[in-house]
Amino acid sequence: MNPDLAYANADFIPNATQFPSLWARLAQEFRAGAKNLRxxxxYGPGLRQSLDLVLPDGVPRGLVVFVHGGYWRAFGHATWTHLAAGxxxxxxxxxxxxxxLAxxxxISEITREVARAIDxxxxxxxxxxxxxxxxxxxxLVARMNCxxxxxxxxxxxxxxxxxSPISDLRxxxxTAMNVDLRLDALEAEAESPALITDRLHIPTTVWVGAQERPAFLDQARGLTDAWPEAQLRVAPGRHHFDVIAPLADPNSALTRALLA
Known part of the structure; x- marks a missing residue:
């Protein structure tokens, strides 16, 4: 299959163009009502090297870090704040x-920025x-196991x-997006979590929607097959753009798996 078509999520999702505005609206509504939003x-001098931190009432039980997608080329933290609700x-x-962003x-530089943000x-x-x-x-979060x-x-x-991770960048x-990503063969291999053997072996749950593009299902399975510490969960009826929506629900299967 044409590699551009293989990774073209929006071309195969009904009303795909409406999702970015939906995410932005939900995030804005959440931010407007958040009591403890810092x-x-x-975390660095760069224009985009910052994070938002949402705190619960009382002492937190721990910390969840959510890293957004967009093919390393789009979006920022303020588009996803509503996903903190779960x-x-x-x-x-x-x-x-x-x-x-690329x-x-x-990508190798972005990976290291995320490590600094987590710290x-x-x-x-x-x-x-x-x-x-x-x-x-x-x-990016899979790379933190390396x-x-x-x-x-x-x-x-x-x-x-x-x-819905990309675990093998090769x-x-x-693809046409590589004009922006500027991957070469060495970086693609070095930045592919599925190919990295020197790991911390942190328990990993790879989550993917059953209605995703075959390439993303393959990427999820590839990471699970490569990492003995990983298990695969396939979410029925979910595609690439709505697979994250359950993070906004404290009682969803995705939130429960996250905090298990």
Missing amino acids: KDLR PLGQGWAVALPSYT PEAR LAAGEVTGPIVLAGHSAGGH ADVAPGCADRIRRIVPI PLLH
């Missing part, structure tokens, strides 16, 4: 980092840490939940 905590309702704090940054958030909240990320964000970029707080990370070498 905005734009800086863990927040279970008493967990939630950090949502932005990062420098083509300004290469900053970890310094604000005590207790266990759970990492979750969607699509490109799923790739020894070459593991954050300093890695000993506190209890679980990693890559949602197919992206042949």
